Amino acid sequence: MSNTTPTTTGATTTTAASPAAKRTPAQPTGATTEATTIGTTTIDDSVVEKIAGIAARSVAGVHDLGGGAARAIGALRSRVGGQDRGQGVSVEVGEKQAAVDLVVIAEYPVPLHGLADDVRSAVIDAVEQLTGLEVTEVNITIADIDVPGEDDAKAEPARVR
DSSP, X not given: OOOOEEEEXXXXXXXXXXXXXXXXXOOOTTXXXXXXXXXXXXXXXXXXXXXXHHHHHTSTTEEEESOHHHHHHHHHHHHHTOOOTTTTEEEEEOSSEEEEEEEEEEETTSOHHHHHHHHHHHHHHHHHHHHOOEEEEEEEEEEEEEOTTHHHHHSOOOSOO
């Protein structure tokens, strides 16, 4: 019987010869880590969110990502000069797999089922190619559609001329 003590920290499991032996440092919450003979690579959940968000936005027919409140905050952030590429995206990342949830605003009159299939394919391809993680599922909620000219029609005329 060997005298080893398994320990788990973050997404990394190590086996130490004794409690006093050196252990892998704790990783940030929600990070996936790959250990090699010459070091470790850690991919944080926020990176996977950004990759998924960029891939989803690249699909023709996607107007934006996120629900009403997230889009309002995103609009404010873009006016200041930043962009939240993870807006409307949440992920669960394990050691070798990831699951992605997206909230999509579609452009009218794009067929929604076809759009969802295209977004799903783009996200799976991007996440798997860039991170090496297997994507087990991509859940898509189409929360709204953007109708061209609809925002212009809702604008109220100026009260003072």
